[in-house]
Amino acid sequence: EDGYDLWLRYRLLAPEQAKLYQDHASELIIGHATSTQSATRSELQRGLNGLLGRDISLSDTVTRDGAIIVGTPASSALIARLSLNTQSLGNESYLIRSVVVDGHAATVIAGREDIGALYGAFHFLRLLQTGRPIDHLDLHESPRVKLRVLNHWDYLNGQVERGYAGASIWDWWKLPDWRDPRYTDYARANASIGINGTVLDNVNAGATILTPVYLEKVAALADVFRPYGIRVYLSIRFSAPMEIGGLKTADPLDPQVQAWWRAKADEIYKRIPDFGGFLVKANSEGQPGPEDYKRTHADGANMLADALAPHGGVVMWRAFVYSQTNPEDRAKQAYDEFKPLDGRFHANVLIQVKNGPVDFQPREPFHPLFGAMPKTPLMMEFEITKEYLGFATHLVYLGPLFEEVLSADTMAHGKGSTVAKVIDGSLEGHTLTGMAGVANIGTDRNWSGSDFNQANWYVFGRLAWNPTLSSRVIAEEWVRMTFSNNEAFVKPVVDMMMGSREAAVDYMTPLGLLHLMGPGHHYGPAPWDASESQADWRPVYYHHADRLGIGFDRTRTGSDAVAQYAPALAAQFNDIKQTPEQYLLYFHHVPWDYRMRSGQTLWSELISHYTQGVDDIKQMRETWSQLEGYIDAERYHQVATFLAIQEKEAQWWRDACVAYFQNASGLPLPTGYAPPAHSLNYYESLSFPYVPGFSSW
Ligand code: BDP
Numbered sequence: 001e002d003g004y005d006l007w008l009r010y011r012l013l014a015p016e017q018a019k020l021y022q023d024h025a026s027e028l029i030i031g032h033a034t035s036t037q038s039a040t041r042s043e044l045q046r047g048l049n050g051l052l053g054r055d056i057s058l059s060d061t062v063t064r065d066g067a068i069i070v071g072t073p074a075s076s077a078l079i080a081r082l083s084l085n086t087q088s089l090g091n092e093s094y095l096i097r098s099v100v101v102d103g104h105a106a107t108v109i110a111g112r113e114d115i116g117a118l119y120g121a122f123h124f125l126r127l128l129q130t131g132r133p134i135d136h137l138d139l140h141e142s143p144r145v146k147l148r149v150l151n152h153w154d155y156l157n158g159q160v161e162r163g164y165a166g167a168s169i170w171d172w173w174k175l176p177d178w179r180d181p182r183y184t185d186y187a188r189a190n191a192s193i194g195i196n197g198t199v200l201d202n203v204n205a206g207a208t209i210l211t212p213v214y215l216e217k218v219a220a221l222a223d224v225f226r227p228y229g230i231r232v233y234l235s236i237r238f239s240a241p242m243e244i245g246g247l248k249t250a251d252p253l254d255p256q257v258q259a260w261w262r263a264k265a266d267e268i269y270k271r272i273p274d275f276g277g278f279l280v281k282a283n284s285e286g287q288p289g290p291e292d293y294k295r296t297h298a299d300g301a302n303m304l305a306d307a308l309a310p311h312g313g314v315v316m317w318r319a320f321v322y323s324q325t326n327p328e329d330r331a332k333q334a335y336d337e338f339k340p341l342d343g344r345f346h347a348n349v350l351i352q353v354k355n356g357p358v359d360f361q362p363r364e365p366f367h368p369l370f371g372a373m374p375k376t377p378l379m380m381e382f383e384i385t386k387e388y389l390g391f392a393t394h395l396v397y398l399g400p401l402f403e404e405v406l407s408a409d410t411m412a413h414g415k416g417s418t419v420a421k422v423i424d425g426s427l428e429g430h431t432l433t434g435m436a437g438v439a440n441i442g443t444d445r446n447w448s449g450s451d452f453n454q455a456n457w458y459v460f461g462r463l464a465w466n467p468t469l470s471s472r473v474i475a476e477e478w479v480r481m482t483f484s485n486n487e488a489f490v491k492p493v494v495d496m497m498m499g500s501r502e503a504a505v506d507y508m509t510p511l512g513l514l515h516l517m518g519p520g521h522h523y524g525p526a527p528w529d530a531s532e533s534q535a536d537w538r539p540v541y542y543h544h545a546d547r548l549g550i551g552f553d554r555t556r557t558g559s560d561a562v563a564q565y566a567p568a569l570a571a572q573f574n575d576i577k578q579t580p581e582q583y584l585l586y587f588h589h590v591p592w593d594y595r596m597r598s599g600q601t602l603w604s605e606l607i608s609h610y611t612q613g614v615d616d617i618k619q620m621r622e623t624w625s626q627l628e629g630y631i632d633a634e635r636y637h638q639v640a641t642f643l644a645i646q647e648k649e650a651q652w653w654r655d656a657c658v659a660y661f662q663n664a665s666g667l668p669l670p671t672g673y674a675p676p677a678h679s680l681n682y683y684e685s686l687s688f689p690y691v692p693g694f695s696s697w
Pocket of ligand 1: 161162203204281285320359360387694
């Protein structure tokens with residue numbers, strides 16, 4: 001197996017498991033009047049035939065026990081007759097129920113709309129794929145978040161910024177005529193986890209995507225995705241009216257600029273009636289934006305929102321901004337710029353906020369904007385692609401990272417004001433809600449650069465559907481569907497996944513450190529680096545290590561970033577004794593001999609974390625080596641090889657950081673710890689020829 005089938009493998013179940021399901025899957029009653037109904041029907045046929053090893057028959061009526069009836073009251077007279085109260089469902093919701101129809105036991109999968117039935121079909125298949133009972137079902141599911149969107153950082157030249165799985169899957173040369181079957185499989189995979197939107201192009205991309213030639217190609221993709229409930233969105237370049245519209249300005253208050261965007265929106269909707277809207281990176285890392293004209297982010301976002309509003313589109317305006325001049329504390333900038341604009345955005349604008357205040361690091365505290373802009377819908381932005389977490393080869397399951405952020409308590413309205421409640425709108429009563437994930441998808445046969453990276457795509461979708469789900473439960477589902485239901489395999493693999501993120505934090509950036517990666521490529525360790533033109537692109541800016549201590553002072557007497565959190569949290573983070581140690585060096589500059597809760601000094605504890613990270617990967621390798629034979633050889637061997645790479649590189653991370661911090665602190669290694677394998681000079685001399693980074697296409 002090469003991983004292409006993702007978690008939708010539908011391989012024959014073990015005989016004892018298949019037997020459990022046989023009596024509940026005898027015939028399929030489902031329409032095919034619409035493209036979504038056809039997609040649902042073929043998915044169920046494909047899934048059930050594969051899992052149960054025989055062709056399930058199609059029928060118009062219930063002729064025996066075990067019928068599966070799928071649809072909506074409009075598409076199926078049978079479902080209409082069952083009076084399931086589907087009217088009370090949301091348009092993406094569904095029910096799965098064990099019922100009796102005309103004297104026969106049956107299972108009904110019903111939505112109010114076709115898309116609900118498709119989601120229900122995927123859920124039903126998941127029950128079989130994961131070995132769950134299907135004889136007494138009474139399930140009701142609704143997404144808690146409205147826009148569940150992948151952000152592709154793909155350029156029109158095929159390059160994927162921060163993509164480690166090959167090139168862009170969008171073959172712009174051959175579109176619109178050639179619609180690669182892979183686009184359909186992409187849509188199936190996304191629909192199976194409830195993703196309902198995709199931004200096709202990079203937030204740094206040029207304006208070409210908005211030209212007629214490309215809009216025709218975009219429309220072709222939208223046609224492929226539509227049956228699966230997926231809308232397309234585009235990242236737009238704020239200065240497009242100048243670049244492709246011939247205007248002299250992109251000032252959002254200029255009537256000509258406004259008219260240009262209105263006309264562009266009209267043109268897009270003529271081709272793509274269900275177009276989702278725009279994603280915008282403005283006045284950030286060199287991108288143009290409203291501030292170029294002394295206007296605010298609200299002026300810029302509202303201008304675009306007004307152009308999209310007549311068509312029902314939205315603007316997802318990113319809060320990832322920081323200035324180019326030497327900042328006192330980059331972590332404070334998004335809050336400083338956006339918080340004062342709360343209440344100034346039009347109704348169809350969402351502000352898309354990265355999970356942490358700096359930049360997708362292995363660990364950061366949650367972004368202080370969550371809970372701080374009650375009048376504005378805030379979207380979560382996670383990075384699924386592992387830019388700062390070992391690219392394709394390191395096994396790092398991001399579920400625990402996502403869960404840690406979503407379950408963090410903002411205290412905005414007292415205890416229990418979790419980030420998840422900000423995102424699902426329940427904290428402030430927003431109905432326009434969203435979650436975005438920067439995709440890890442490319443042309444590699446396995447889509448994501450490694451088998452385990454597929455789990456990060458999967459967990460993103462599941463948490464976007466319901467941000468309160470447990471990342472462990474999701475990991476287990478994924479392992480069962482992707483590899484095996486054998487308990488002897490499932491338990492150790494899930495344990496390994498659940499510990500993998502903490503291991504990476506330990507060998508890369510423990511105790512609240514961050515951004516120690518080599519600038520530009522962001523791969524290996526470079527805590528020594530001070531070469532970048534901009535202060536906040538340099539690792540040394542983030543750790544401040546010297547003879548006396550280490551860490552970034554964000555307390556009241558430091559940068560005062562703590563003040564951006566709710567008062568109770570600000571007080572907690574301001575006090576070194578109350579700060580959770582996992583964020584210690586994020587909030588405090590701490591002397592090396594500071595006593596940690598364990599009784600060890602900070603210096604000893606830092607070394608112990610770095611060493612633990614490597615030991616954890618050794619353990620993961622050991623665990624995996626016991627599992628040969630449970631799965632196919634092809635995937636087994638690739639994972640084994642990638643774990644070997646990870647161990648080597650975890651050691652590199654540990655040794656390079658230990659060498660550097662030892663040099664900075666001037667302290668001897670605590671007893672019992674091996675010295676780094678090489679000199680600090682050696683680690684500093686390593687370089688990287690190429691990583692998929694920025695383009696202007
Ligand atoms: C940084 C990435 C860069 C992105 C930027 C962003 O290194 O490639 O363009 O985030 O989110 O982490 O805009």
